[in-house]
Amino acid sequence: MLLDSCSVINLVHAGALELVCSLDGIECWLTPLVVDESGPTCAAIMLDLQQRGLIHFLDDACVNAKRFLHLLDAHHLGAGETECMAIAVENDHYICCDDRRARQTASNLIGAERVFGTIRVLRVCVEQHRIECSEARRLLRTMREQGGFLPDTPQSYFCRGE
Secondary structure, eight states: EEEEEEHHHHHHHHOOOOHHHHOOOOOOOHHHHHHHHHEEEHHHHHHHHHHHEEEOOOOOOGGHHHHHHHHHHHOOOOOOHHHHHHHHHHHHOOEEEEOOHHHHHHHHHOOOOGEOHHHHHHHHHTTTTTHHHHHHHHHHHHHTTTTOOOOOOOOOOOOOOO
């Protein structure tokens, strides 16, 4: 799953990036622009996770520059989000993105089943019994308190079937 910079920042603010990168069946990947956009604090955490084998960095060679520029011009989204989409269009990567318009664009390009936001990823953490649903709600609240533009989501979203 390709993480965009907003997702990375939100997860770092909640102390949940390592949790997400440890999920079964999900490999977390970062594009060059996402690393740049995320800032030095996030970069240090990402580097630690990369050294521990929990997150992977893609290099510039993975990005089709022509497709990237076309998507950037056509959709007027952030560079990191657009870079994730340019890579996912040509591969089978999923995308984790917290911008609603970017998620909609990505859904149209690669299919909604391959597009996540951090809220949905937190639900996967609950489904894999990594955290309780109340903890997912607490992590979301922390992200919002730290400036994440995320909708207030009821605990029932995380506690499905409990």
